[in-house]
Amino acid sequence: MPTVSVKRDLLFHALGRTYTDEEFDELCFEFGLELDEITSEKDIISREQGDTKAEGASDVILYKIDVPANRYDLLCLEGLVRGLQVFKQKMEAPRYRRVSPVSSEPQRLVITEETTAVRPHAVAAVLRNITFTQERYDSFIELQEKLHQNVCRKRTLVAIGTHDLDTISGPFTYTAKPPGDIRFKPLNQAKEYTAQELMSLYKTDSHLRHYLHIIEDKPVYPVIYDSNGIVLSMPPIINGDHSKISLNTKNVFIECTATDLTKAKIVLDMMVTMFCEYCEEPFTVEETEVVYPDGRTCQYPELAYRKETLSADFINRKVGISESTEHIAQLLTKMCLRSEVMSDGEQIEVEIPPTRSDVIHACDIMEDAAMAYGFNNIPRTTPRTYTVANQLPLNKLSELLRQDLAAAGFTEALTFALCSQEDIADKLLKNISETRACHISNPKTAEFQVARTTLLSGLLKTVAANRKMPLPLRLFEISDVVLKDETKDVGARNNRRLCAVYYNKSPGFEVIHGLMDRVMQLLEVKPGQGNGYHIQAADGKTAWEPSQWFKLDSVSFNGN
């Protein structure tokens, strides 16, 4: 769940009223958001670094709001306010329009062949005659960062660059060059660097070093130039200092380079829809033409409005309510999905705006209708599905045995299914290759190297962790181990095992033996060779440990 941090008073100012914390919490709940925390910059610093460091930090109240991961339109104050205002029917959802430039050709971004090797896609747009304040500027920067973290998958899929259009001149070229050939003054630096030098420079930068790997080893790095050879940016790492945005910037050129074109378009749409509010002609975005290596051209941003048709009946049936067509259209409009009843009185035409790229199926629309109606207003009913339940026989048996093992005086343990290689091999005097274990490729620690092939390791660890407890310790576990099995579609299967351990100052083999006899008795298996059960020593492989005297033997039951 991404978290958006907004200044409470700014938020209330934009919403046109104040709320108590409880009221706002309630509003968030209805809308599908969560007011996670009410804090201030001072509080945050105080918590993380101590009170002295927090001296002089801002006291301004911040709301930290959790937002669903697929709602890119709620990742900044502007989007939140718009969403909430439309939800409360205080305003209509704005209509975003792409417009041609007033008196000239649209800006052009030319993509060259070389980019296909490293980062093939790019889209762009212009925000004309925008007015920034400090807050708007901060929000603008913050949204880019949030999008980078979320839908852009840490800049690997998409990277956003924003520039002061008045400091550069088109047409712009998006190309890729060997790192040695790229030289510019990056953002907030005093001198020029080559791309190679930048890679070294940013290795120690706490923020940027995480993105270097995206292009580091490529033969060519992406780079955007203007017509005078000024570098706008070297995506996805850093923008040029020359074109940086300030509070005085009036015209913004936004470019998104990407490995996923669909995502790039979504991200561009998000950036422009959120901030075109501050343009002289609000909610308009100036078009940009992108030219592909093959000569094709495309206008951006897409700002597509899509239409879907569904019936009121569909919504009513799925949700379990019975609302009129008009009311449902109203509910959807509250969610920024402008809807109109069609002439037949039954169908609804739903318009999905570019800010709702999360709506990809009729069921998404249905969910929004339900949210607008209020989940807690929907009558809770019982489905008329009549079914007779069945237990999984394996689980049924396990449940029965558990009870009897506890009745026999043993205590149930619950141990991890993942462990280290030593746990199932070396410590049991076995070779790992004999174990048929499944190995994990990306364990964070040695404790997650393999899936267990025996329950014994876990129980022994439990004993070790509890050896100060009063003796004897009598533990058992009935659970699954994992074994390789070529006959299964995934190449492995679980195997249900029962394991019991007795730990005391004296060995007590007869205790475990007795327990096993009891289990067999419960399972109605008689002792004896042939059709019953018997014990035999396991090939001389016994584990003796000086402080714990026990012997491991294998128990062989006919067929298993």
Next chain:
Amino acid sequence: FSPAQETLLQRVEKVDGGLDSQDVATSLGVDHQAIVGAVKSLQALGDVISAEQRSSKHWELTGEGCEIAEQGSHEARVVSSIPKEGMPQSQLMKLAFGKVGFSKAMSNKWIRLDKGHEGGPRIFKTVERLEDLVRDKLLLVQKGQASQLEEKEKNELKKRKLLSEVTVKSYWITKGSCFSTTITKQETELTPEMIASGSWKEKKFKPYNFEAMGVAPDCGHLHPLMKVRTQFRQIFLEMGFTEMPTNNFIESSFWNFDSLFQPQQHPARDQHDTFFLSDPAQAHEFPQDYLERVRKVHSEGGFGSQGYKYDWKIEEAQKNILRTHTTAVSARMLYKLAQQEKFTPVKYFSIDRVFRNETLDATHLAEFHQIEGVVADYGLTLGDLMGILHQFFNKLGITKLRFKPAYNPYTEPSMEVFSYHEGTVLNNGFLRCRSELTI
């Protein structure tokens, strides 16, 4: 039984009210602890005597105080040790009582110091006789007449560490409800011999002590989490849900993610969140036509969906993982259901282990259990989903529920359930269930 106990009983019998244990000890000439011991033993026999604890304070001489009582205060001794012709200061200081005595004797004006004397500073007596008040006071206390001194005087001596206030504990002993001068031991247990011989009729039995705890039974125990699982399992069965076979921790990405419409670039499929297998690394069997349909919906859309519009790769789907949710099993079951000739409505459930590749801390483990329920039928509604959840929680004794819209890549609509209690909304991760309604 000790003579102390017998004597004590006799004394108690003779007296009308009660006795103080300290007094008894003094009059018998024994240590007070001996009397305390006797009291305790008598108490163990039952209600023979009644002993009330009391404490009193009295003043006692410290070791140093005793020394002074005997030999006189430091300052007095200083004076008496100085001959007519006086004594060099240095010599006086060498005496044990010299230092302290000197300053006190000076302030009492019993001596004088001639700094300029030839041969070094010399001390002379100024009085012939003196009243060693300090010693007198201490002697009074020693004789047990501390009350004759004022509090101020006693506190001053206390400051000089010559007196200390001691708390004395004693018992006020009176007759108990079963008082008798003869001590009979009470039996603790009835034995077969007593029954056989009939001797039980003459014995007195000690009453049971119900204030103490009993003997903890030496029994086995079930694990608390497993007990909860049993309870949930029971609830599902009562509601007609059939148990799914979830005994496969290792799952392919296809069933765990792709078939559930989780896109291949989704962060949850990251190395950081999911455990991938190096051996066996890939699954090698899939229902081919279903796989094709899944591919299509992801990359192009279909069934009314816009899809995610990206290049779907089979290599990603083949990757084996430790399942991140049991919904993978639900997907398999629903696929099987779809293969049936004739559709039958079903209710499935499972409670089993899932894995995520997280850094462990106090509240996060790499393995945990997930509760899953699926209902598949025609005409199911969101209201039905909420109704089932409501009934489920009712059976847990939780009746107040609120539902909040949430987001899951593969369930739409999705919700989180909050149970609340008198106004507080509890966000309970544990109670966050995955319920699917396939409509």
